[in-house]
Amino acid sequence: QVQLQESGPGLVKPSETLSLTCTVSDDSTSNVYYYWNWIRQPAGKGLEWIGRIHTSGNTNYNPSLKSRVTISVDTSTNQFSLRLNSVTAADTAVYYCARWEGRYGYSKYWGQGTLVTVSS
Amino acid sequence: QSVLTQPPSVSGAPGQRVTISCTGSSSNIGAAYDVHWYQQLPGTAPKLLIYGNSNRPSGVPDRFSGSKSGTSASLAITGLQAEDEADYYCQSYDSSLLNVVFGGGTKLTVL
Numbered sequence: 016q017v018q019l020q021e022s023g024p025g026l027v028k029p030s031e032t033l034s035l036t037c038t039v040s041d042d043s044t045s046n047v048y049y050y051w052n053w054i055r056q057p058a059g060k061g062l063e064w065i066g067r068i069h070t071s072g073n074t075n076y077n078p079s080l081k082s083r084v085t086i087s088v089d090t091s092t093n094q095f096s097l098r099l100n101s102v103t104a105a106d107t108a109v110y111y112c113a114r115w116e117g118r119y120g121y122s123k124y125w126g127q128g129t130l131v132t133v134s135s
Numbered sequence: 136q137s138v139l140t141q142p143p144s145v146s147g148a149p150g151q152r153v154t155i156s157c158t159g160s161s162s163n164i165g166a167a168y169d170v171h172w173y174q175q176l177p178g179t180a181p182k183l184l185i186y187g188n189s190n191r192p193s194g195v196p197d198r199f200s201g202s203k204s205g206t207s208a209s210l211a212i213t214g215l216q217a218e219d220e221a222d223y224y225c226q227s228y229d230s231s232l233l234n235v236v237f238g239g240g241t242k243l244t245v246l
Binding site for chain 1: 137166168169171173179180182183186187191192224228232233234235236237238239240
């Protein structure tokens with residue numbers, strides 16, 4: 016059973032950088048079939064796709080966040096990471112990592128989510 | 136404003152049938168990209184409910200079904216149960232944005 020677990024600071028100051036890591040168990044981030052994604056959800060609101068990375072290093076980002084987002088993968092540790100810079104209170108949300116089935120597919124496996132609050 | 140449009144809320148009595156629509160455009164659903172559906176219970180991660188327009192993962196009851204036509208898709212739930220009360224999201228891919236897109240979500244209330 017594939018498992019994903021998000022980790023990182025739960026509190027980030029405005030204008031600083033949000034950094035999260037997703038650790039993948041019982042699967043490999045080197046698997047060429049899957050894409051590794053980040054999604055977020057502000058309290059009481061819907062899901063927002065942030066971006067994704069393939070083991071090849073190819074990335075895609077939500078155009079609304081593209082200028083502030085970097086997603087990377089470390090196949091040696093079976094982890095992938097999210098960096099979101101210049102954060103504001105609007106970036107406060109539960110952040111999920113997920114494994115996507117193929118380029119145009121869906122996710123059967125999600126992390127439990129981690130709440131990141133942007134506040135001074 | 137979500138790329139895929141869902142009704143904010145639907146409701147039904149136990150045992151009834153409800154449907155949730157998901158309307159897209161020619162660059163996503165209308166471009167033949169598959170539609171997938173997720174169920175999200177309060178405080179939990181989304182759970183895959185339907186993939187590839189109409190396929191159920193193992194363990195999902197056959198009370199849940201999906202369909203797609205043109206630029207829209209629908210999720211139908213029959214024999215409504217109290218445990219079905221949750222938020223439901225549709226998801227596809229958009230060829231203009233080059234990214235995954237979600238609907239805004241629909242809150243299902245079981246009366």
